[in-house]
Structure formats: C-alpha cells, structure tokens
Amino acid sequence: MTATDDTSVGVAADYNGLRQAEPSLPAAWYYDAGQFKTEMSTVWAKSWLYLCRSAALSGAGAYKTLSVGEQNILVLRTREGRLAGYFNVCRHRGSILLTEAEGTLPAGRVICPYHQWCYGGEDGGLIGTTSFAEPAGFQKAGHGLFRISVVEWRGFVFVNLDPDAVWDDEVAFQRGAAKLTDYPLERLVLGHRWVRQVACNWKSFWENFNECLHCPSVHPSLSKLVPLYRRRQINERDRPDWREHAQDPDPKYRGGLRPGAETWSMDGSAQGRLIPELSEADVARGQIYAVALPSAYIGCYGDHARIVRLLPLGPEAIELTVEWLFPPETLADPGYDMAKVVDFAVAVLEEDGRACELSQRGLHAAPYQAGVLMPEEYHLKTFHDWLRAALMPTDGNDDH
Numbered sequence: 001m002t003a004t005d006d007t008s009v010g011v012a013a014d015y016n017g018l019r020q021a022e023p024s025l026p027a028a029w030y031y032d033a034g035q036f037k038t039e040m041s042t043v044w045a046k047s048w049l050y051l052c053r054s055a056a057l058s059g060a061g062a063y064k065t066l067s068v069g070e071q072n073i074l075v076l077r078t079r080e081g082r083l084a085g086y087f088n089v090c091r092h093r094g095s096i097l098l099t100e101a102e103g104t105l106p107a108g109r110v111i112c113p114y115h116q117w118c119y120g121g122e123d124g125g126l127i128g129t130t131s132f133a134e135p136a137g138f139q140k141a142g143h144g145l146f147r148i149s150v151v152e153w154r155g156f157v158f159v160n161l162d163p164d165a166v167w168d169d170e171v172a173f174q175r176g177a178a179k180l181t182d183y184p185l186e187r188l189v190l191g192h193r194w195v196r197q198v199a200c201n202w203k204s205f206w207e208n209f210n211e212c213l214h215c216p217s218v219h220p221s222l223s224k225l226v227p228l229y230r231r232r233q234i235n236e237r238d239r240p241d242w243r244e245h246a247q248d249p250d251p252k253y254r255g256g257l258r259p260g261a262e263t264w265s266m267d268g269s270a271q272g273r274l275i276p277e278l279s280e281a282d283v284a285r286g287q288i289y290a291v292a293l294p295s296a297y298i299g300c301y302g303d304h305a306r307i308v309r310l311l312p313l314g315p316e317a318i319e320l321t322v323e324w325l326f327p328p329e330t331l332a333d334p335g336y337d338m339a340k341v342v343d344f345a346v347a348v349l350e351e352d353g354r355a356c357e358l359s360q361r362g363l364h365a366a367p368y369q370a371g372v373l374m375p376e377e378y379h380l381k382t383f384h385d386w387l388r389a390a391l392m393p394t395d396g397n398d399d400h
C-alpha cells in the first residue's frame, strides 16, 4: 500500500495513495448471475460472517436462522452453554427445519416440520425417525445435521459455512481488530437495530465504504463532524504532501472530530456518557473501524459502537442490518437520547445507499466495461486483491 522508494518531488514516501491507475472490477461482476453464484460458493461460503451478539442467544435452546444466499443455517445455544451451528436442512428429504428467524427449541431438540425426524442440538445427531422400522442400509449415525463453524468473539457471534474453519482474528478481520483491543466491546448491549435493503451489489457497498472521495458531496453533515473527510481523505497520509502538515494538530490534517465534538451524533455531543474506559486520545480520534469482509464492519465511537452487517440478496441487492451498542449504564440513563447517534448514522447510511444505487444503475451502460481507481482509492485496490484471492481455488479442494 505504501512505497518506500518514491523520490517524486513533494510525494512523501509513506503516502498511502495508489501510484498508478488501476482498473476497477469488470462491470459484469456487479450484476452477472453466474459471477454472483461463484462469489457465494467461494467467498461467502468460506468466510467468517457476523450473525448476532452473544446475548441474542443467551438461554439453552435459543436459536437463530440466517440465509446466506441460497444457504440457510441455524445456530443454537446448547444445554452446556456452547453455540452449535448447522445447515438448516433435514437429512431425510431436504426440508427446512426451523422456519422462524429466531426462537427457543423445546428440550433443545430440532424437529423437522415435515415428517418429524428429531435431532439433538448438542451435536446435531439424528435421535429418531418416525418410521416403524429402520430399513437395511440405513444408519442414524450417518444422518446427523451438517455442521458449520461458530465462534464467539468479544460478544459477537460469527459463523462460517465451512465446518472445518479455524478462527483467526487476522483472517476474520482484514484490518482494525487489534485497534479495538482496549475498547470494551464485551460489555456493550444492544440499544437499537435498523434493517434496510439497498439495490446494489455487495461489492459496491464495500467499495463505497473504502473511500472518502464521495464524502463532501454525499455526506455534508459527516464532513463537518470529521474535517478530514471534507478533504476527501480517510487518513492523514492520503495526500502526497501530508508531511508538510505533519506537525499541525488541526483535525483537517490529523483526522479526528471537529473541536468540541465527542462522538458521531447529531450535535457531536456524547450527552455526558463517554465510555469511561476510553482515553482522551481515543475520544479525539473520533472513530475506529474493524473490517470483517465480506459481511461486517464494527465502528467504535466515544459513547457507542455500531456493527453493520450486509448480506447479499441477489446480484443487485443487499440487506443491511445495523446494531447500535452501548454500555448498560448509558441505556439506563433516562437523560441519554439514543436517537441522536442512531439518526446521525442512519442519515449517513441512507446517503451511502443512494450513492451505491446510482452506481449500480450506471454500471449497466453497454460501453462501460470497467472503471478506474484513483490514488485515494487504495483501500479498494486492497479489497479487490482480497476478493481475487478469495475467489481462487484453495488446496485443490475447491468444487468449481
């Protein structure tokens, strides 16, 4: 991402920007059904995906289901307190097992609604069928639920459709997880959830997330709160001449919030509820992001955190689920108005959604085969490199 041998006049060696024009992805990758299917069965089927907060699966038998493209999965809390996850499909003749988005399983067992085969939640084993006898050649042991992988990480539940996936912070989060170490994610509780569909390809969402060239035109309010964004930058090193201002504490060069602001909210105020574990420097920094491609990012601010999950609904549609997390004492404070942070973020998300939808419509133009990345879009290049690597067959066991 950074060059160390750039001797161009006025270009700092540790400037972030791309030095040469890079093509963007082929236009058809944003709407082609075959490409979408390939991405679902490679990238999405082999990555860690955000499901929910641990607290949303707190009692024995509590479960959630989730659709990842055409794949439907279920995750449940066992009697031992573990989480177990399976494909939500019956081994008899393929019925969906659990039809609700969430609920509680009686006796911790999964019973198929079609012919009532019964599976144990602990290990997914087939406990019983409803036939008079078991035919020759049939063994219950070979007909347990298909497992997936489930992990609880700092109060968040992640799933991986690959039953042999091994959790690794560095793999699950392509950037930023280490920066969250001192942020008290575990003790935060859900304050609000917001769901919205956006008519764009899932990659457009990430590309938009990864640059701020659009910030002044698309996000006027956010650009006032974070002065660096008004300069179309995400980081201070996004301009070739950044070292000329390296000693200047002005947030328009340094990053961070405008003077006097404490958090991402309508008026920049944290309403007296800054998270006590954060240092002054943490608050001044304004925001920290951890990115867990392809499904989520976590944003941490002075008085709350926010996790944004995206799921593809098809080549040209995504569903966003946004959860705002707060310390319990903040939610218990009748003087704290959560709407100030929720409304601010929703406005930004709506602005981004509209921009992504405009791009999605334009991509269909017959002569448009691919675009071009400008210097500030270096994170898009990293995203494209990640995507191409994720699309590659691994260890010869890829099934395409």
Ligand code: FES
Binding pocket: 090, 091, 092, 093, 094, 095, 112, 113, 114, 115, 116, 117
């Ligand atoms: S399909 Fe589930 S019991 Fe028959």
Ligand SMILES: [Fe+2]
Binding pocket: 208, 209, 214, 215, 218, 219, 352
């Ligand atoms: Fe944006």
